[in-house]
Amino acid sequence: MTEYLNTINLGANTLGVKVAARRYFNKEVSELSLSESTVIAAITKNPSKLNPITHPENNAVRRKQVLHNMLSQGYIDESRYQEALNDPVYERIQNVNLVTQGEDKPYSYYTDELTEQVVDALMERLDYKKEDATKLLYSGGLTIYANQDPDLQAIVDQEINNPENYDTAKYSISWRYTLQHEDGTIVNFSEKDIEKYLKEGKGLSFNGLYTSKDQANKRIEEFKEKVTVDSDRILGETVDYVLEPQASFVLMDPHTGEVLALTGGRGEKKQSKTLNRASNVLRQPGSTFKIITSFAPAIDLYGATLASTYYDSEYTLGNKTFKNWYSGGYLGFQSIRDGIVYSLNIVAVRCLMETVKPERGYQYAESLGITSLVKDDENPALALGGLTRGVSNLELTQAFSAIANGGELEKAKFFSKIVDQDGKVLIDTTEDKPTQVMKATTAYLLTDAMKESMESNRAFASDVRVSSTSTRAHFDGMSQAGKSGTTSNNRDIWFIGYTPYYIGGVWGGCDDNQVLKDAKTGEYNGGTGFHKDIWRKIMTKIHEGKTDPGFSKPEDIVEAQVCRKSGKLPTSGCYQDYRGSAVITELFAKGTVPTEKCTYHTSWGAMLVPENLRDLDTDDHYYSYKEPEEEEEDEDSERDSDSSEKNTKNKITISEQGPSKKKSAED
Numbered sequence: 001m002t003e004y005l006n007t008i009n010l011g012a013n014t015l016g017v018k019v020a021a022r023r024y025f026n027k028e029v030s031e032l033s034l035s036e037s038t039v040i041a042a043i044t045k046n047p048s049k050l051n052p053i054t055h056p057e058n059n060a061v062r063r064k065q066v067l068h069n070m071l072s073q074g075y076i077d078e079s080r081y082q083e084a085l086n087d088p089v090y091e092r093i094q095n096v097n098l099v100t101q102g103e104d105k106p107y108s109y110y111t112d113e114l115t116e117q118v119v120d121a122l123m124e125r126l127d128y129k130k131e132d133a134t135k136l137l138y139s140g141g142l143t144i145y146a147n148q149d150p151d152l153q154a155i156v157d158q159e160i161n162n163p164e165n166y167d168t169a170k171y172s173i174s175w176r177y178t179l180q181h182e183d184g185t186i187v188n189f190s191e192k193d194i195e196k197y198l199k200e201g202k203g204l205s206f207n208g209l210y211t212s213k214d215q216a217n218k219r220i221e222e223f224k225e226k227v228t229v230d231s232d233r234i235l236g237e238t239v240d241y242v243l244e245p246q247a248s249f250v251l252m253d254p255h256t257g258e259v260l261a262l263t264g265g266r267g268e269k270k271q272s273k274t275l276n277r278a279s280n281v282l283r284q285p286g287s288t289f290k291i292i293t294s295f296a297p298a299i300d301l302y303g304a305t306l307a308s309t310y311y312d313s314e315y316t317l318g319n320k321t322f323k324n325w326y327s328g329g330y331l332g333f334q335s336i337r338d339g340i341v342y343s344l345n346i347v348a349v350r351c352l353m354e355t356v357k358p359e360r361g362y363q364y365a366e367s368l369g370i371t372s373l374v375k376d377d378e379n380p381a382l383a384l385g386g387l388t389r390g391v392s393n394l395e396l397t398q399a400f401s402a403i404a405n406g407g408e409l410e411k412a413k414f415f416s417k418i419v420d421q422d423g424k425v426l427i428d429t430t431e432d433k434p435t436q437v438m439k440a441t442t443a444y445l446l447t448d449a450m451k452e453s454m455e456s457n458r459a460f461a462s463d464v465r466v467s468s469t470s471t472r473a474h475f476d477g478m479s480q481a482g483k484s485g486t487t488s489n490n491r492d493i494w495f496i497g498y499t500p501y502y503i504g505g506v507w508g509g510c511d512d513n514q515v516l517k518d519a520k521t522g523e524y525n526g527g528t529g530f531h532k533d534i535w536r537k538i539m540t541k542i543h544e545g546k547t548d549p550g551f552s553k554p555e556d557i558v559e560a561q562v563c564r565k566s567g568k569l570p571t572s573g574c575y576q577d578y579r580g581s582a583v584i585t586e587l588f589a590k591g592t593v594p595t596e597k598c599t600y601h602t603s604w605g606a607m608l609v610p611e612n613l614r615d616l617d618t619d620d621h622y623y624s625y626k627e628p629e630e631e632e633e634d635e636d637s638e639r640d641s642d643s644s645e646k647n648t649k650n651k652i653t654i655s656e657q658g659p660s661k662k663k664s665a666e667d
């Protein structure tokens with residue numbers, strides 16, 4: 001990984017030698033003469049007092065010193081020294097300055113976040129107060145070695161901004177309009193007033209998105225006509241158009257924590273420090289959180305394995321009924337691996353409630369570096385990422401990077417070193433030690449299941465159709481694992497995926513939380529799959545020419561055959577399941593292979609669903625085995641308040657030939 005140098009503050013809002021070279025000389029760094037280079041070198045000691053535009057005379061003194069040092073240390077000879085000294089370099093700076101006036105590019109999203117990270121690091125590690133840290137950053141002549149890889153950043157920027165990756169380009173607007181009435185009163189209007197006018201005044205079902213800039217402009221003009229009279233004075237009007245849906249991307253090396261590229265939005269970035277959707281915006285993480293708060297802690301700390309099963313059926317806690325994302329029925333006993341591959345909601349919620357507990361899922365997420373949770377999040381919806389505030393793409397990607405790095409969390413690093421103007425290293429992040437946040441075996445097992453979610457396959461079931469959630473992100477020629485997330489009503493879409501080399505986190509959504517797609521109303525604002533295309537395209541490009549070493553497997557991972565319905569050792573009945581043999585080979589951390597035998601399958605292959613679950617309508621229910629006498633008693637006492645319709649449910653006779661069809665059995 002090549003480090004490249006960003007020298008903070010070379011005056012005139014420039015950041016880095018490259019930008020300074022363009023700003024002062026309208027040249028690339030490689031094209032600078034000795035004379036010009038020394039002007040820039042002279043700025044660093046005191047960017048405000050030695051600025052070549054505002055204080056050329058000071059800069060000249062310092063520049064002479066730099067040249068003198070180079071001469072005395074043998075970097076240049078006497079003739080080059082004289083030539084540089086005699087060069088009327090400051091006249092050229094003035095000219096370029098006039099030419100480029102007002103053309104300074106705003107900071108990139110990466111640099112915006114880098115400056116925040118530098119200030120935070122100065123405060124946390126060196127006890128600076130915020131204002132002192134900020135002052136040091138902008139006028140202390142610091143040299144910051146950023147971890148950004150310009151080539152990778154260019155690929156990320158290109159795909160995030162590639163119109164082909166979106167089938168929709170709508171616009172939200174930020175509009176300010178100020179009028180002064182004849183009597184002197186001043187009134188302000190914003191895009192919210194237009195929205196109100198369209199909804200309440202015209203009765204339109206407007207959601208804040210315009211289909212084109214033209215349409216937005218028409219609405220603005222229409223509204224202005226409504227509120228403006230001839231005697232009004234227009235004091236000001238500004239409008240900004242923001243492309244929607246939006247997206248953000250974070251690319252890291254999970255083994256070092258280096259943030260190699262980051263993009264906080266699509267479309268032109270007009271100012272520094274604008275809305276950074278990669279690092280500063282919190283959004284609902286959806287199903288990506290199944291791993292973070294439910295499956296990972298269950299396996300890592302609470303004795304579960306990839307083969308542990310939970311009952312996928314209608315599931316109600318208090319007044320909340322949890323549903324799966326797919327329709328067509330419930331699958332009965334499903335393993336944690338199935339829960340990951342098919343992103344099963346009920347399995348994740350049951351795992352959190354029965355094995356982990358919400359408060360411990362919450363703590364586990366915090367141990368992976370998630371800082372935006374609040375106490376109220378300690379509830380069953382935590383397993384599905386239903387959060388009070390949400391998470392940032394940066395923290396979510398960082399959390400998954402621990403899984404990609406064998407359970408060791410390397411905090412996201414935007415710079416390797418900060419060096420002061422005297423050359424003293426103030427902060428060196430390359431010496432930071434990672435934290436072991438989960439067992440290496442847990443990380444590998446989760447990776448193996450997430451790998452499968454990117455491959456094409458289908459759940460073991462009779463007629464419930466559900467497929468892997470992340471095949472659209474898959475690209476050829478490289479090991480890869482990842483987890484998708486789509487929030488209810490399709491407001492946020494995520495994919496966090498990694499290879500042996502990199503981890504990339506992509507988010508998509510609309511800034512004002514509009515739906516991306518609503519099957520019921522037909523509203524469509526980009527759909528729910530484009531982020532996976534972006535991830536696949538970026539990852540394909542950055543892995544070009546790389547060999548696939550595979551994910552490294554810890555020594556204490558073992559294989560064992562188990563029953564997929566019970567997660568326990570198979571009996572002869574487990575082979576006889578009418579949906580096919582229920583015996584599978586699963587991976588385990590050494591010492592966690594089950595020792596008990598399956599009790600869910602009868603010797604002839606029927607399912608013996610535990611009594612407390614027999615009421616529930618699932619794929620396994622076809623085979624639920626009835627023990628006549630005992631069951632009758634229990635049922636009578638339990639079912640007093642139940643409807644007669646429900647009473648018929650367990651009256652299914654199982655024959656060895658296979659299941660009677662669910663509907664006909666009930667009717």
Ligand SMILES: [Zn+2]
Pocket residue numbers: 563564565566570571573574582598599600601
């Ligand atoms: Zn079994």
